[in-house]
Amino acid sequence: xxxxxxxxxxxxxxxxxxxxxxxxxxxxxxxxxxxxxxxxxxxxxxxxxxxxxxxxxxxxxxxxxxxxxxxxxxxxxxxxxxxxxxxxxxxxxxxxxxxxxxxxxxxxxxxxxxxxxxxxxxxxxxxxxxxxxxxxxxxxxxxxxxxxxxxxxxxxxxxxxxxxxxxxxxxxxxxxxxxxxxxxxxxxxxxxxxxxxxxxxxxxxxxxxxxxxxxxxxxxxxxxxxxxxxxxxxxxxxxxxxxxxxxxxxxxxxxxxxxxxxxxxxxxxxxxxxxxxxxxxxxxxxxxxxxxxxxxxxxxxxxxxxxxxxxxxxxxxxxxxxxxxxxxxxxxxxxxxxxxxxxxxxxxxxxxxxxxxxxxxxxxxxxxxxxxxxxxxxxxxxxxxxxxxxxxxxxxxxxxxxxxxxxxxxxxxxxxxxxxxxxxxxxxxxxxxxxxxxxxxxxxxxxxxxxxxxxxxx
Ligand code: MN
Ligand code: MN
Numbered sequence: 001x002x003x004x005x006x007x008x009x010x011x012x013x014x015x016x017x018x019x020x021x022x023x024x025x026x027x028x029x030x031x032x033x034x035x036x037x038x039x040x041x042x043x044x045x046x047x048x049x050x051x052x053x054x055x056x057x058x059x060x061x062x063x064x065x066x067x068x069x070x071x072x073x074x075x076x077x078x079x080x081x082x083x084x085x086x087x088x089x090x091x092x093x094x095x096x097x098x099x100x101x102x103x104x105x106x107x108x109x110x111x112x113x114x115x116x117x118x119x120x121x122x123x124x125x126x127x128x129x130x131x132x133x134x135x136x137x138x139x140x141x142x143x144x145x146x147x148x149x150x151x152x153x154x155x156x157x158x159x160x161x162x163x164x165x166x167x168x169x170x171x172x173x174x175x176x177x178x179x180x181x182x183x184x185x186x187x188x189x190x191x192x193x194x195x196x197x198x199x200x201x202x203x204x205x206x207x208x209x210x211x212x213x214x215x216x217x218x219x220x221x222x223x224x225x226x227x228x229x230x231x232x233x234x235x236x237x238x239x240x241x242x243x244x245x246x247x248x249x250x251x252x253x254x255x256x257x258x259x260x261x262x263x264x265x266x267x268x269x270x271x272x273x274x275x276x277x278x279x280x281x282x283x284x285x286x287x288x289x290x291x292x293x294x295x296x297x298x299x300x301x302x303x304x305x306x307x308x309x310x311x312x313x314x315x316x317x318x319x320x321x322x323x324x325x326x327x328x329x330x331x332x333x334x335x336x337x338x339x340x341x342x343x344x345x346x347x348x349x350x351x352x353x354x355x356x357x358x359x360x361x362x363x364x365x366x367x368x369x370x371x372x373x374x375x376x377x378x379x380x381x382x383x384x385x386x387x388x389x390x391x392x393x394x395x396x397x398x399x400x401x402x403x404x405x406x407x408x409x410x411x412x413x414x415x416x417x418x419x420x421x422x423x424x425x426x427x428x429x430x431x432x433x434x435x436x437x438x439x440x441x442x443x444x445x446x447x448x449x450x451x452x453x454x455x456x457x458x
Pocket of ligand 2: 253285
């Protein structure tokens with residue numbers, strides 16, 4: 001009997017064949033991540049992949065029977081995939097919930113201006129960022145513009161040409177360098193350089209940019225007011241390290257978990273015992289608000305619709321019973337122990353890169369404030385399923401007590417009286433323009449989520 005707990009490392013625990021499978025899985029993940037740099041693009045790619053695997057639009061279903069695969073889209077930014085199980089939906093479902101929004105710079109409603117013959121786009125940051133990290137890196141720009149006559153999608157991927165935020169040269173930065181890192185670069189200094197050419201003395205640089213935008217996209221300045229532009233790092237994903245054991249890329253919080261959840265529902269039992277549901281939520285980084293965020297009724301509404309379609313009748317009690325009997329993995333990234341910044345972690349309870357998928361009993365801040373503190377019973381159930389299915393996993397907490405804090409979607413799902421546990425992939429440099437994850441952890445998240453969908457039975 002093993003008395004002492006000894007953590008495992010993924011690449012020490014798997015054989016050569018599985019190690020190859022891990023690298024293969026992550027190649028496909030990298031392709032997904034390169035494309036899916038905004039919520040809208042995530043949904044587009046996710047739906048395309050679901051359709052290829054036989055998922056049908058839910059609103060076109062006439063009946064719902066065991067083995068049916070459906071998808072439902074909420075306002076282009078929130079997706080539900082479901083594989084209908086053998087048991088009636090009102091007995092409970094197994095939910096994998098992740099989020100597909102990531103920290104970024106949104107354009108302000110009236111973004112374009114010029115100063116000293118440089119054209120700029122003013123931004124308003126979205127989510128928790130360290131502002132100085134977003135200067136002097138190439139940025140891409142993705143927008144949906146509602147014009148007088150229709151909609152225009154503007155997608156500038158930053159390969160051919162890009163945008164950039166300037167920072168001060170060290171030679172003149174003596175005052176700036178005395179400031180704290182919060183103040184060194186301010187929100188109003190996060191202005192994207194967007195042009196510098198005028199063609200004659202009368203024309204302003206702003207006029208020239210507006211002319212170019214009108215020629216290319218048919219938009220006028222007022223159209224910016226009814227647009228959503230997201231500036232994101234124009235950096236393709238890359239393998240990290242001589243051993244290529246990690247993935248570096250933008251937006252891995254939380255698209256790494258979203259991808260693992262999606263692949264898990266694609267590969268779960270064709271007729272699982274309980275209905276399997278994968279939810280991709282928006283707006284987690286700003287508090288899960290809004291009608292596409294996890295605090296919206298969309299997931300409940302969709303389950304209610306499913307109950308009605310399957311059983312021919314609906315009452316609110318059926319939905320309440322279903323959710324009370326349901327299980328949910330709140331699938332979000334965890335902070336990986338960083339040896340270069342060891343002081344903020346408590347080594348005995350931190351998550352480590354390469355030790356497999358992370359289970360977190362709680363997140364939150366201070367005295368677990370804002371946390372869905374999962375029960376011992378639920379963690380026990382999860383632990384046994386992971387162990388029985390030979391999945392390399394670890395536990396973790398966000399950092400030292402009173403070191404800071406953070407939240408996930410778990411509290412909002414748990415408040416519906418659902419059984420919710422936090423579990424995800426550990427990241428280095430979370431919320432930075434370029435985040436790092438271990439390939440072994442990504443694969444073990446996928447495997448763990450698949451086991452959850454197949455084995456969690458009422
Ligand atoms: Mn997250
Ligand atoms: Mn986050």
